[in-house]
Amino acid sequence: MTEKTKNLIDKLKESRSLHLSEYKELIEGYTRESASYAAAVALAEKKRIYGDSVFIRGLIEISNICKNDCNYCGIRKSNTNCSRYRLCEDEILDCCRHGYDLGFRTFVLQGGEDGYFTDAVLIPLIKNIKKEFPDCALTLSLGERSRESYSAMFEAGADRYLLRHETATREHYESLHPSSLSFENRMRCLKDLKEIGYQVGCGFMVGSPGQTAEHLARDLKFIEEFSPHMCGIGPFIPHKDTQYKNEKAGSVELSCYLLSLIRLIKPSVLLPATTALGTLQEDGRERGILSGANVVMPNLSPEDAKAKYTLYDNKLTKGAESAEALDELRRRLSAIGAEVVIARGDMASQ
């Protein structure tokens, strides 16, 4: 690691902000040594705020039906090899019940942009979940919707919303998406969600096709300025039925380095060690936690749904559907000094 890179990591820890060119230098200054230095500083920051706690979120993949055609995504509309499913309200509530018994206090409803899930369907569902589990937080990750819809779901009781910005560079965004999706609308959604009062998560894939150090620097600057409550980043993994099938997967090491830098930009951010990390490397999630992540999102979806929610090839389908699987996760995290806690896990106020 050069002296310059070390100084930039220290500066980031002190000021929580860097110039775009400095973020770029930090990204270009990635080496095993700089990553391990950044991880040590980030882990100390995480411990200062959250101690050894790791929050768990019960992920429920409610539908893989999607009206969009994102170039990278295995559940894109035009993938005719994708076997489609949608959970009904009773199935979703059953997943929550099961998750609650296991110790989950946050449920994340994620899905493709499935036209079935109108406000008229979602609002009673949100109310029923919040009524049955008043001590739990409810996170939605259902893509782009109108401000009115976001407001109505927030009024119904939804607490958090995850919408990755995917890339903070317009041209890169346009290269990853069809022309029906716009960079402006993605940004509009994130702004609306924040103004409405949600705890908001943005994020991006590491190593998505065409991504450069400059793009990543803009992602970090965007995170600094937008100041999200949560940030979901993980490596891009190709899917066999997309135009990116022959592209290289993103790097676990670079993803972990970026997790550390994001922890330094915003020490209190809720930062998951994502499934994509765990998919590429057996101990990927542990490595994410050791780089400063403090959230894991085990999958509570029914077995059949899990197998069909194939965003990318070889997606981990081992979830937390059983007490044994959750015990195993507890053991693995405890082996690296982290403790799974039973809590809503809101962002700390500092």
Ligand code: SAM
């Ligand atoms: N439809 C919602 C949305 O657009 O936010 C939520 C579901 S979407 C499938 C969730 C996330 O999966 C995306 O934001 C994207 O970053 C990630 N994803 C999709 N395809 C991926 C791939 N091939 N590799 C890694 N992550 C991927």
